[in-house]
Amino acid sequence: MCMHMHSDLYSKLTPGSGFDLRVMTTGNEKEACYFYINCHFSDLECDCLYIPVYEAQGKYLPNVLQPEEKVQLTEKLKDLADAIASQGEWNQYLLKQLQGLKMELEGNNKMDIFKREPINDNLGSEIQIPILMIACNRPEALRASLKNLIDTRPSSSRFPIVVSQDCMHQPTADVVRSFGNEIKHFTQQPDQSPIKDLKPKEKKLEGYYKISRHYKWALTQVFDIKGYKAAIIVEDDLVFAKDFFEYMEALYPYLMKDPSLFCVSAWNDNGKESMVDNSQNEKLYRTDFFPGLGWMITSNLWSELRDKWPKGFWDDWLRQPDQRRDRQCIRPEIPRTEISPHGKKGVSKGQFFDKHLKFIKMNTKFVPFTKLDLSYLTKDRYDSEWVKGIYKLPLVSINDVLKNTNPSHKEVRIEYVTKNDFKSLAKRMGIMDDFKSGVPRMGYRGIIPFLLNKKRVYFSPPSTWTKYDTSWS
Known part of the structure; x- marks a missing residue:
């Protein structure tokens, strides 16, 4: 790791490359590292490729590299270029926050310092x-x-x-x-x-x-x-x-x-x-x-x-x-x-x-x-049509479904009341039986739809249900 590098030994521009190549000391006069950057930054941290200084002096740096070292350097240059681009965007973001905070501290209009106008969010109407x-x-x-x-x-x-x-x-x-x-x-x-x-x-x-x-x-x-x-x-x-x-x-x-x-x-x-x-x-x-x-x-x-x-x-x-x-x-x-x-x-x-x-x-x-x-997914319509419709379905047992007791019933409701009801029935039916903050997986108002024995089942609490119980988790 070359960290907080200093003592610029020399800088040369490689013919035709556009790369600014620098050798920096690392605390050891016999070794140095170099890297590619678009602009000059002080105190930049980077992964480096070490090259003895006596081999590099007076030569364009790529000429002293072995083929495998060139490949390694190329990858490091790409990493550094990406890091600098990302850091530039991050700096702009921090600057915007600081400017907003300064305005607020000075008593100007309050503003959300994180708020940002979207960039490239729409391409015409796209x-x-x-x-x-x-x-x-x-x-x-x-x-x-x-x-x-x-x-x-x-x-x-x-x-x-x-x-x-x-x-x-x-x-x-x-x-x-x-x-x-x-x-x-x-x-x-x-x-x-x-x-x-x-x-x-x-x-x-x-x-x-x-x-x-x-x-x-x-x-x-x-x-x-x-x-x-x-x-x-x-x-x-x-x-x-x-x-x-x-x-x-x-x-x-x-x-x-x-x-x-x-x-x-x-x-x-x-x-x-x-x-x-x-x-x-x-x-x-x-x-x-x-x-x-x-x-x-x-x-x-x-x-x-x-x-x-x-x-x-x-x-x-x-x-x-x-x-x-x-x-x-x-x-x-x-x-x-x-x-x-x-x-x-x-x-x-x-x-x-x-x-x-x-x-x-x-x-x-x-x-x-x-x-x-x-539009059937909008909340008011979903609750009035989907939820109310489920509680009009025939209420049956899991055995009724497994034995297909009523073949004419294509959609049915199976009810649970307690946490133990839910877990024991869920295991028998093959659905996920756990809760997160009291909510069963895929549940809406406690109702879970799925197929069992090719019949649509709505596994649901009583119609008097009002909220989830976080103690069920």
């Missing part, structure tokens, strides 16, 4: 929604996921890809750069220090705290630095359905205008092939549960969450009442993402993959969502 890809150290997973995204997206201008990488893993960074101009922005989370002040039990789960730190960095880059109004967040172990972008684009205006919506998600935790209706692959639902795994939020929501972002376990934190605030996400009957086998490797060590996640199957038939009337 909606632009960036895809924020979260990556760390799984190069082959990232390669497959990015290729799938690029092959699937209908427009690079409408859906620019932003990759945010943690871990500073060079092979993963190389994969990002191999896609060239297909990637709009590439940023690397700079803080690789250990998480501070963790309790002994938390130390074992430090990876989850690093993930939360990375998410905050990445979302700040997309919303506060780049200024986008909304973003779709994905991870490097996801596979995307052919209508993934169509789905997100169709729901974008609903998310932007409906204050009762929290997010749009491509995921269904109960999306096993036998539990969804493939003849209704256009069917969408509201859910009180945050599904994640390919999800879209707005900059307004980020502004609300940013200052209280958690130290760890960000996804469960989002599911808490203080964050959700009785808002819902939209989710599909049939998932528009699925987890690749690469998902077995990661911080969670493949938890639930073999038992559950690998059985979730995404949609394979394109649905033209942007041409469909999705």
